[in-house]
Amino acid sequence: MAGTAGRRGAGAASLDAAAALAVEDLSLSIAGSRILDGVSFTVAKGGVTALIGRNGAGKTTTLRSVIGLEHATGSVRVAGVEVAGWPTFRRIRFGIGYVPEDRDVFSHLTVKENLQLAESGTNPRYDLVYQIFPELAQRSQQAAGTLSGGQQQMLAIARVLLNDKGLLLIDEPSKGLSPRFVGEMVEALEKVRGEATVVLVEQNIHVVKRLAGELVILDQGRVAHAGPVEDLDDPELVRRLLGVSTGT
C-alpha cells in the first residue's frame, strides 16, 4: 500500500536533522473521531512541498498541529529541534511563518496594524514585503476587512514575510479567489519560494504543479503517498487519492 511506503520513507528521512520539518506519528481525535491517524513526513530544506488530499483528509489540522494550535500527539521537529509541547508563540518565534486558511487577517485593524502586529525581530522587512505586494503600501491605512479576498491573502502572506522565517506553512492561498487573482497569487508565491522552505496546502492542482517540487498526499488522516510532484501525472493515483481527474 502506498501509505505504508510513504510512511516508511518518511521515517528514514526524518533521521536527517537538517530537514526543515519532520513530523512523526501525529495523531489527533476530536469528539471521538480520529482526524489525524499517525501522520509522518519530512520536508527537506528549500523548495515547496505540497500537502494535498481530499476535503477532510487532515491537511489543515496537520498544519495547525505543527504550530500547536491543535494538540496532536507525536513529534514535530523544525530544523532538527523538537518543538512538540511548546506553546504556539514559541514555535512561531523559533522560525515558522503560518498563513491560515481563509486568510484570517484582523478585519478591524488596518493593513499597517496587521503588519505591525506581526513584527517580531528588530528589522521588519517592509521593503521586501512592499516590493512583492506593492498594493499593500498604498492601502496601509485601510481596514483589512474592506480589502478584496485576493488583497487579504496578500496581507496574510506579507505578515509572515515581514520576519525572516525558515519555514512557511501556507494553507490554501488560492481558495475562493477569482482566476485572475489566482494568477497573481502564484506569481507572488514564486517570489516567496526563494525566501524560505514552504509547505503548501492546496486544492488547485495547477497551482501545485507550478509551485511545488515535492508532494505529500493525505487520505483519512494518514499519509497515503509521498514523492516528487511529477507523480501527479499518474491519473490513476490522482483519481484514487484525490477523487478528481486531471482533465479538469
Next chain:
Amino acid sequence: MSSPATPRSDARPTLVDAVASRLAARSGTASPATRSRVGGAAVLAVLAALILLPFVGIHLPWVLPSAIPVLNSIGMLEVLALCFVFGSVALGYDVLFGYTGLLSFAQVLYFAIGVYVTDIALTVWHWPFLAAVLLALASAFVAAVLLGAISLRVKGIAFTMVTLAFAQAGYYLINDNPHNLTSGQTGLVMATSRLPSILVGVAHTRELYWLALAYLALAYLVVWIATESVTGRVWQAIRENEQRVSVIGLHPAPFKLASFVLGSMVAAGGGIVYLLLIGTAAPDAVASATLTVSLIAMVVLGGLGTRWGAVLGAFVYVYLQQYLVKMAQEPSFARLPVVARDALSQPQFLLGVIFILFVLFVPGGLAGLGLRMAIRRHRRSGGDAAS
C-alpha cells in the same frame, strides 16, 4: 476549516441515530443499558437505607454537624431533609447546566417562587394548602416559560448575565415588600393553620424528613426519565455543539426552553418542601445570588451531567456548611491565630477554597472521581485499556 474525516453514508441519519452514535462515542465501556441497571439498583438501595434511617440511633460525635450527634436526632434529620431539598434543586440545576450546558443564574428565582408564593397564599391569603401548592407551581411555570424565552434569546455568557439580572430583580422585589406581601428583609413566617397537622411542628420532623426524601426521589425519577429520553439526548447534543444540532435539522430553542422549565419546576417544588421544613421565607436565604453560587458549587463538587453527582454534591455542600458553622464554635477554635480564625469562621471562605480546588484539580467532581476509580479497577482486573 476542513471538516473532520468521518465515514458517513449518504443517507441523512435520523436524529436519534445521530445523537445516539455521538453519545456512544463519548461514553465509557459498559453499554448504557447495563450501566443504568446497575445505577438503578444502587439508587434503590440508598433510598431504602434513607427511608429506614430515622429508626437508627447511632451516636457519631465527630462526624455529625448537629448539636446532638445522634443519627436520628431531630437536628440531624433536619440537616438531612435540607440535604434532600437542595439535592433536588441541584438535580434540577444539573438538567440545565450539566445536561444542556446552560449556565443559568436564575435557578434560585424559581426556588424562591416556590417558597414565597406558597407562603403568601397560606399566610397572607389563608388559602387551603393544596391550592397554595398549585398556585406556586403554576406561577413558577409561567415565570419559567416567560423569562426563559426572553433569556434564551441570547447565548452563552450573555444568557448567564441575563438570568442573573432576572434573579436579582426577583430578590429586590421580595426585599421591596410589595403590598406588604413578603415582609421584606425580615422574612415571612408561615402560618400553619391551614396545613395538614402531620406536617407541622418539631414532633413531626420525621414526617417532614420523609416528605423531603420522597420529593427528592420523585425529582430524581422525573429527571432520570427526562434525561434518558430522546429529548435528553438532544439536550446533551446541544451542550456539546448547538450548531450541529441545528444542522441535523432540529430547532434547539424549544429543547433549551424545555430544559429550563423542567429545571425551574424541580426547583419550585423544592422551594415548597423547603418552606414546610423551615417554616420561614427570607430573601437572603432563598432568593440571593449567594444561594445561586451555592447551587453551582453543589453541582460542580458532585460532577456535572451525572444526576447522582448533583445530589451528592448538595449533600456534601449542605453538610460541610453545617459542619463548618459547628466547628467555628468549638473552644479549640479560639486558640488559632487571628487571621486563620477570622477566615475559618466564615464557611463561605472555606467552601470557596474547596470549590476552587475542585475546579482546578477535580474537574469531573466527585462523580468523576468515582468513574475514574472504576475505570482503574476495570483495567487492573484485566479489562482492555479503555480511555
Next chain:
Amino acid sequence: MSTLIAILISGIALGAIYFLVASGLSLIYGLMDILNFAHGAFLTIGAYAGLELSLHLVNGGGLLGFLGLLVVAAAAGAVVAAVAEVLLIRPLYGRPVSQILITVGLDLVVVGLLLGVFGSDSRQIAVPVWLTGATHVGSLSIPNGDFVGLAAGVLVYVGLGLFLKHTRFGLVIRAGAENRDMVQALGIDVSKAFTFVFGLGGAAAGLAGLLYAVVFSGSLVGPTQGDQLLIFAFIVVVIGGLGSIRGSAIAGIVVGLVQVVSQFYLGSKSGWAEAGDISVVILLALVLSLRPSGLAGARER
C-alpha cells in the same frame, strides 16, 4: 427643573462608575471570553484598600490624599486581578466554563475573607470635607462627588481609547479580541496580554469600587458592596454589547440615568424602595427582546 438637572447629572455620574466596572468586564470578555464574577471582589478590594489608607490620613489628606486613595484602590485591584489570572485562570486556558466557575469561587473566597476579617458591618472611609459638599450654581446644587465620578469615567474612557489605539499591547488586545489563535500564530505570547487585561480591568474595578463608596454610598464600604454593583455592571455590558468599550460607555450612562430617574420619580414618591433597580432589569428585558446583541450590536457567540 433644577431638581431634574441635578438628578440627570447624578445619573450620568453613576453611569460613569458603571462604565469603569463594565469596561474591565468588556475587555476581559472581548479578549478571553471570560465572564469575570470575581470582578465584584476586585471592586470591594479597591474600596477596602482605599479605606485602610484613608484611616492613616488626617482629614482625608486633602486633594493629594484623595488622589492617593484612588491610586491605592486601583493598584490593589490590579495586583489582585493579575495574580488571580496567573494562579487561577491560566491553568484553565481552553476550558471557558471552568474559568467562569473559578471566578465565582474566587469571589466567594474574597468576600468570605473580608467578612471574616472586617465583619459584615459597613465601615466609613475618611474623605476630604469638600468631597462630601456640593457646588451651587444658581438654584442648582450638585454634589461634588458627582463631578469626581464623571471625571474618572471620562479620563478612563479617553485613556483606554488612546491605549488601545496607540500602544503595542493595545494592538494585541484588539487583535486578540478578534482572533486569539491567530495572534499566537504570529508569534505573540497572548497569555501576557491576558494577565495585563485582567490587571487593567482590576485597576478600573478597584477605582470604581472606591468611587462608588465615596460618591453613592456615603463613604461606607461593606464586604458585599462590589457584588451588588457587579450585577448592574453585567447588565450594562449586555445592553452595551459584549466586548464593546464604546457600547459599555453608552449603556453605562443609559442604565445610570434610568436607575436614578426612576428611583426618584417612582421610588421616592411612592415609597417603592427598589424602583430604580427593577426598572433597570425591565430595561434589560426590553433591549434583549428588541435587539439581542445589545446596543452596539457586537458579534454574538
